Amino acid sequence: MMNIYPEYYKKFRCIANLCEDSCCKDWDIDIDSETERFYQTVKGELGDKMRKKLVTDEYDERVFKVENGRCPFWNKDMLCDIYIGIGEEHLSQTCANFPRVKIDFDVFQENILSFACPEAARLMLKEKDAYSHFGDEDELSEAENCDDYLSFLLKARKRTAEILTDGSLPFNLRLADCLEFNAQVQSILNDEEPQPLSFENKNGSDLEFILKMHLDFEIMSELWRESLEKVLNNYKKLVIRDDFTVDFEKFALYYVYRYYLEAVRSGDVLYALQRIVCAYLVTGLMDSDFADKGYPLPRMRVLQRYSKEVEHSYENTEKLNAAFENDERFSVENLILLLESIE
Ligand code: SF4
Structure with missing residues (x-):
């Protein structure tokens, strides 16, 4: 399947504790079922805290609820205790992917960054012609099975x-x-x-x-x-x-x-x-x-x-x-x- 990216996409790097409005602020964090299964097996204080903080929200999703405007695992140095404790590979899909957004049209996929991330917003505002190579519409129309x-x-x-x-x-x-x-x-x-x-x-x-x-x-x-x-x-x-x-x-x-x-x-x-x-x-x-x-x-x-x-x-x-x-x-x-x- 054809994957399409705008110019700025591959330049993105998370600036973590230098971020002025982190994605660990204000939002509940969705925890997908595979990640939850792993979190249920983590031992020690971190594992106990993860199990205590995992709740079901009003939309029936499993989440870490924001506490005083922060993710409960976002520490005072503005770093993630889960990342530090068990590694990047065990972040939930939401945490690992944000601000990357994948939009699937069956015959091709478009990939962009979300403007809700300050660093992604900076990149998008800097780019002169961000979408000029974002898939030629005629080329996409000819993609196999494009109706x-x-x-x-x-x-x-x-x-x-x-x-x-x-x-x-x-x-x-x-x-x-x-x-x-x-x-x-x-x-x-x-x-x-x-x-x-x-x-x-x-x-x-x-x-x-x-x-x-x-x-x-x-x-x-x-x-x-x-x-x-x-x-x-x-x-x-x-x-x-x-x-x-x-x-x-x-x-x-x-x-x-x-x-x-x-x-x-x-x-x-x-x-x-x-x-x-x-x-x-x-x-x-x-x-x-x-x-x-x-x-x-x-x-x-x-x-x-x-x-x-x-x-x-x-x-x-x-x-x-x-x-x-x-x-x-x-x-x-x-x-x-x-x-x-x-x-
Ligand atoms: S909002 Fe963007 S730059 Fe800031 S911590 Fe999240 S991913 Fe990193």
């Missing part, structure tokens, strides 16, 4: 990425064009004749509802909550900076390559774009607020934190998807009007 549906989605994804990176337009308008293009794609997937969008009786909505929704989400960090509150109180005076959009374009591309092809199973290409609009408005306004204050949280951390707080939360993703499905304010037309209304 017409997947082949169509690969071409639509490529066009979406081209629109998003067309520097002749401001980013908000590129995003609006992407929504319009994908509304047509969605019609084709639904077996409907693509129609021009109709803005009759649509006034657009103030973006406040997106900020409020993010404040209603499950939030891990108090700093994130406070920052969102400040943006909500001040968003009418904030303007998304041009230099922010240069970085956000890379974050948006990451979302496209991470989520667009979920349509293979869901039949929906718009979710990925609706998520990008939310991320753009929330992080863009937060960046603008932080720029006025000398960046108490650097821009990379705002994007990385969005990934950790929203993208990687099962609960928040469910809430987003439900809103996209049921709330007219997230319609393509309304989001286009909203994007066109911002400076």
Whole structure:
């Protein structure tokens, strides 16, 4: 099977105790059954502690629950006691793989890094053309057993990425064009004749509802909550900076390559774009607020934190998807009007 990697993938190295927002912070750690079987056999204090800390969570997964915001095995030197005690080869799959994400399409596999890891985020923001060699869409379409549906989605994804990176337009308008293009794609997937969008009786909505929704989400960090509150109180005076959009374009591309092809199973290409609009408005306004204050949280951390707080939360993703499905304010037309209304 063909395995595809973006340019930055193989440059990644975990920086362990130098990491400013470790994956051992804030998250419960999933323990797969093979790893658990081994942990049941470990002797001594470490083995006893592993067995004591292994619990079943609300989703019926076996996990080490976070304690005071930390994995119980993340020691005061910010190193992992399991790694030190029994070796890297006995880390759970989650710990061993993060931030590497493998997406399997049966006929090929795509491999990317998660933006929730600061070191991976740094690499992705540094890379000029991260996905230029990420599998040629035509070549992938010809992969053995690649059906017409997947082949169509690969071409639509490529066009979406081209629109998003067309520097002749401001980013908000590129995003609006992407929504319009994908509304047509969605019609084709639904077996409907693509129609021009109709803005009759649509006034657009103030973006406040997106900020409020993010404040209603499950939030891990108090700093994130406070920052969102400040943006909500001040968003009418904030303007998304041009230099922010240069970085956000890379974050948006990451979302496209991470989520667009979920349509293979869901039949929906718009979710990925609706998520990008939310991320753009929330992080863009937060960046603008932080720029006025000398960046108490650097821009990379705002994007990385969005990934950790929203993208990687099962609960928040469910809430987003439900809103996209049921709330007219997230319609393509309304989001286009909203994007066109911002400076
Ligand atoms: S978040 Fe990334 S760099 Fe930080 S500890 Fe985890 S894998 Fe390493």
